[in-house]
Amino acid sequence: MVRSLAQWTKTLSFPARISPKTSKESVNIHQVSPTITPTLSNNSLTKNNDFGMNNNNNSSLNEVNQIYSDPESEKAIMSSVVYCIHHKEGCKWSDELRKLKGHLNTCKHDAIPCxxxxxxxxxxxxxxxHLKYTCPQRRTRCExxxxxxxxxxxxxxxxxCGYEPLYCENKCGIKVQRRHLSPHKAADCSKRLIPCRYCAKEFVADTLAAHHLxxxxxxxxxxxRCDASVLAREELETHIKEECTISVHSCSFKEAGCRFKGSKKTMEKHLEESCQQHLSLMCGVVSKQQHQINSLKSALSRLSLNYSGTLIWKISDFAGKMGEAKNKEGMELVSPPFYTSQYGYKLQAxxxxxGNGAGEDSHISVYIKILPGEYDALLRWPFAHSVSFTLFDQSSCPEKACNIVESFIPDPTWKNFQRPSLEPDSLGFGFPKFVSHEMLKKRHFMKDDTMFIRVKVDPSKIVAV
Known part of the structure; x- marks a missing residue:
């Protein structure tokens, strides 16, 4: 291969400055144009084509004669030690300039045609x-x-390539050759969408079986196995209850105790013929439920009983009750029952x-009476605890409140304080003239048409076994 001057003398590096032999040679060396590079071909010099110079041999000879005025200068330059033009790429060759062309013919960093x-x-x-991986003319096989x-x-x-394996686009996790990818997505992919053949809704293929269930x-x-044609699953329950002629039903009075079972037709006949039986069963159910209600009420009342020995009795709508009492002789209000202790006496105010007795038409009368209690057999009789009644003054300033208090100690000779029978006396013991109607208006005993009365049993005199 014949190289042009521009191809193999792109860059020349001189490791040491040339020492001219004579002053004349020195002058000639420094007069070499920087645009002219030497070549070893036919011992002649040409100009670099990059500068647009004519490569005519005659012109070149003339120029050479101008540059090298004597053979000694040419010999000195061609004897200069230079580096390879590819020394920046890693070539470490250096030698005389005349040997550069020979080196470039074997330099591993020098470019040659593919x-x-x-x-x-x-x-x-x-x-x-290049020949193995990047050359467009290389011969290679598809993997x-x-x-x-x-x-x-x-x-x-x-x-x-149709044989290249690819992951399914539906993300089913399977690799399929490109030529089989479309058939796979259409028929085999577990993540493809398939319409249910019954309801026409679309589902992922691997969930369709669960949907069918x-x-x-x-x-x-x-x-x-009646004569009805095939039914949709959602219609089956209605069919069995209302349409199936063979379906066996329990009597609607099953909870009451009727054990009859039969088809729809026989059930209608049974209901017509068994009215009396069903009525008796329902009466029994009602009786049982009433007993349960009474038991629950009793349990609830026990849970809500007051066992502290002190009752705070709130009486609302007092004006209405007073008007009713004036029109109805002997009208009595009774408090919730309460106990003196958990296992003590049962009382009611x-x-x-x-008013009542001496306080009628002028006063409010209050009384306490003893009710039959659960633990009366264990208590001492007659009842001997002191009892006090307090009407609260609901003044906005508690320091200025003036409550009305009355108390008594039971007389053991009175039959009212003996152990009560199953039907206690209608009247207890107390104060017929507890507070006058005039007094109620003078202070704040009434507020928002409500009064509060406290009934307190002195716990220091509890007499119990």
């Missing part, structure tokens, strides 16, 4: 990789289909808004 004639200039050191292609054809073939439109037969 041996496969693709037109590229490739350094010798990279030629093997998937094993067909042979040129390098350029392989680039077009890659990405289109509860799809309301799946056709099923009546479990009673009563109040006459319009």
């Amino acid at each position: 041996t496969s004639k693709c037109g590229a200039q490739i350094p010798r050191v990279l030629m093997e990789d 998937f289909c094993n067909k042979e292609f040129t390098g350029h054809a392989l680039e077009n073939h890659c990405g289109n 509860k799809c309301g439109r799946v056709p099923i037969q009546c479990p009673n 009563s109040l006459f808004p319009n």
Whole structure:
């Protein structure tokens, strides 16, 4: 291969300055134009084509004669020690300038035309990789289909090879050859969408079986094997209850105790003929429920009982009750029952808004009476605890409040304080003239038409076994 001057003398590096032999030679060396580079071909010099100079041999000779005025200068320059023009790429060669061309013919960093004639200039050191991997004219096989292609054809073939394995786009996790990908997505992919053949809704293929187990439109037969045609699952319950002629039903009075079972037709006949029986059963149910209600009420009342020995009795709508008491003789208000202790006496307070006895029409009368209790058999009789009644003054200033308090100690000779019978006396013991109607108006005993009375049993005198 014949190189041009521009190809192999792109860059020259001189490791040491040339020492001219004579002053004349020195002058000639420094007069060399920087645009002129030496060549070893035919011992002549040419100008670099990069500067647009004519390569005519005659002109070159004239120029050489001008540059090298004597052979000694040319000899001195060609004897200069230079580096390889590829020393920046890693070549470590250095020698006389006249030997540079011979070195470039073997330098592994020098570019030469591709041996496969693709037109590229490739350094010798990279030629093997170029021929193997990047040369458009190389011959290579596809790793998937094993067909042979040129390098350029392989680039077009890659990405289109039907044998290349690809992951399914539906993310089912399976790799399929490109040529089989479309059939796989259409027929085999577990993540493809498939319409239910019963309800027409779309489901992922691997969930369709679970959907069929509860799809309301799946056709099923009546479990009673009646004459009805195939039914949708969502219609089966209605069919069995209302339409199936063979279905066995329990009597609607089953909870009351009727054990009859039969088809719809026989059930209608049974209901018509068994009215009296069903009525008796329902009466029994009602009686049982009433007993349960009474038991629950009793348990609830026990839970809500007061066992502290002190009752705060709130009497609301007092004006209405007072008006009713004036029109109705002997009207009595009774408090919730309460106990002196958990296992003590059972008591109840009563109040006459319009008075009773000596306080009638002028005073409020209050009384305490003893009720039959659960633990009366364990208590001492007669009842001997002191009892006090307090009417609260509801003044906004508690320091100025003036409550009305009355108390007594039971007389053991009175029958009112003996152990009560199952039917206690209608009247207890207390104060017929507890507070006058006039006094109620003078202070804040009434507020928002409500009064509060406290009934307190002195716990220090509890007499119990």
